[in-house]
Amino acid sequence: MSISNYITIDLETTGIKLGRDKIIEVGLLKIKDAHIVDTFSCLINPQMHIDEKILELTGIKKSELERANEIHDVIGNIVDFCEDYDLLGHNTIFDYSFIKRDAKRVGIDFEKRGFDTYKLCKKILPADIKKNLTDACCYFGIERKNAHRAFSDAYYTHRLFREILESHNSLDIEPEDMRVKLKKFIPIRKRTKEDLQKLLNCHRIGCKVNIDLLSESEAKRMMDKIKSGSRDFAL
Template sequence: MVKDYVCVDIETSGVRVKWDKIIEIGAVKVRDSKVVDTFSELINPGLKLSPYITELTGITDEMLKDKPFIEKVLPRFIEFTGDDVIMGHNIMFDYSFLKQNAINQKLKFDKMGIDTLKIARKTLKGLESRGLEYLCNYYGIADENHHRAFNDAEVTSKLYNVLMEKFGTECPGLFEPYQLVFKAKKMQPITDRQKKYLKDLMVYHKIEMNFNIDELSKNEASKKIDKILSEKGRIFD
């Protein structure tokens, strides 16, 4: 059974891997079931958060406006994980966002993983929920800042220790890492023509640019342009 790993959790602006953004990464590095190092970063997503995401996470636009973009944070996180197995509660959600962003930046991030949600679904079938918050309450694990990345990574690691102690002997296979597979297409970056037109539109209509224009994909840029045209009209109409 694995006792050395990095347990990770992310918060995002939504659930669509290709279009939504990572706004926080939290992780704990574990050796022999004990935390030896931590990682916690807020990330500027280059867009305004929905009221739902702010209510869910407690993260506001003000908290993110001066934070680094994912291009700065992700390489540091990948270095932090090294060759470790990664763990999470529903790890494929976190891995898919991290992997998609790694692909966008031409970074290598191929990982073996362990999923505490998968373990809980196999071993705790009688419970009404296998959600992280419910399981922390069920096992008396202090969960004081739910839906913040570092907190959720830390309590997931504690949950894994509980599950390993209770079920590791009878279900050892559940605690073995497996290859995480997420296939993503590299998104085409914004074109120079789109960049110039979008900048011109925003200047003409006096719209504040609260995103990193160089980070946009071709599709994202088209959506922003279309939205401005539908709401404000063309230049010199």
């Protein structure tokens, strides 16, 4: 089956929970006529605590993220880059969900269909072969490098997809609708903002998070942690 145009996407995030975790790196490849014609890659300052295990896994330095743009500065560019192309990812719904959430927060619609190499691998790979990106690539003789960096993983997802298409040309592959249920984003209320600022001042806490960009629920979680004596402000 000939599938020649799509956007390959991969994200690195602070964790896997859409309700609280944030994007820290974006990697996109624009594929036209089966060839890479454009790319987009950037680090994102998540404005929250990042577990050391995530930094170790990705090799991203905390200082690099502190110098990076925040998601609201670049989400419009990400959406524009994707144009009207379908998305391709390894567990595409995960990456799509984070982009859709952050686009919605700034009033941008992001509705996409997608191809998923993880789902395809579950269909065609032997049962004893793991379906993660590294093992799937290895099965097809693709040596994966720079694992857990967004641009690299997007590139190898594209390579894997091309191998699947070429080796299983009778496979019926169609883009699927991707449905994501997002909680309504309620910006921090004025009273909550004032109460949070008082708590920060009272406890002499220097907060690196942009309070104006917090949701009401994020702000209240932060306040609860301050009251409990915690200085771990992961939202």
